[in-house]
Amino acid sequence: MPEGHVLHRLARLHQQRYAGSAVRVHSPQGRFASGASLVDGLVLDRAEAYGKHLLHVYAPDRVVHVHLGLYGKFTELPVPLEEPRGKVRMRVVGSTHGTDLRGPAACELLTEDEATTLLSRLGPDPLREDADPERGWERLTRSRSTIAALLMDQKIVSGVGNIYRAEVLFRRGIPPELPGRELDHDRWKLLWRDLVELMADGVRSGRMDTVRPEDMPEVTGREPRQDRHGGEVYVYRRAGQPCLHCSTPVATSELVGRKLYWCPTCQRG
Known part of the structure; x- marks a missing residue:
């Protein structure tokens, strides 16, 4: 299972490549189709990590929460993207790059309050400046x-x-x-x-x-x-x-x- 530094590296990369602009989001596999449809075309406000959790925060009040678990993986690709291969749970496409998520333990749409509740159960993250x-x-x-x-x-x-x-x-x-x-x-x-x-x-x-x-x-x-x-x-x-x-x-x-x-x-x- 990826440890926390992997998620923080992903958050930095996604912040750099996708934040601040509207992104296309869909679920080729179909298991995240309803959640993807609610953020598709929105501006990604920020990407951040907390421990082993990755959050894509959209406005207003929509947060995509990802936990990779044992088998989850993001694959980064330049645009234009080829047709998805395999069971892609979520595809995010920006102006220069896209990323495919496969096999996560969790990929779900949360409200900001739900995300706050989730993170409140976790211990301090050594990689966050707000850690106590x-x-x-x-x-x-x-x-x-x-x-x-x-x-x-x-x-x-x-x-x-x-x-x-x-x-x-x-x-x-x-x-x-x-x-x-x-x-x-x-x-x-x-x-x-x-x-x-x-x-x-x-x-x-x-x-x-x-x-x-x-x-x-x-x-x-x-x-x-x-x-x-x-x-x-x-x-x-x-x-x-x-x-x-x-x-x-x-x-x-x-x-x-x-x-x-x-x-x-x-x-x-």
Whole structure:
């Protein structure tokens, strides 16, 4: 599932290409036909992201909400566009580009009040200037669940997925099984700072590099990571490989249906 930086990159791109002008919107697949007809021909006021949610805001009072889920994807195309291929849930066409949305978990038309209600349920997004990390801290410290599970809970922190979860816990030496209510406030602030910096870097580069400069391959002499996800990481998808700091084999287990990775030595707590 795409993590929050992917949605923020999409929001920036859609803001640049489509906002401020009237766009054509339709649903070749037909599953979003009624919603598309209500915004077709309107001016896109803005595109913005909150966590893993993308919003296309039209005036008056019409918001297209998209959640990509596991299989959703936008495909950007120059105009003139060819006929849609496959099951395109929504096509947006501007003056120079178009974008096709396939396979999202959600593509729906909301009012502004409905969109506000949706976002109010989410935790703070490290990529938004209006984020209040204390809201996440308050929710986290009321829970007996593990910090590893809580970081994947979008009501605690919005936009964090499996990769950033594993990597920030390693970077701060936090054992994944630590109950959320036992995490002290200073470590929470450091963890939050890492999320802000790493995810912002992901927006800029399109990669998920979580390794500090001194641990990069060009400094240590190790081979660069070979993985379809790209980016240099400490523990994610490195089960059984030596930890970059202590050489202990990286451990893995399943938590809430997702793979968890950590170093048993560096993350003793």
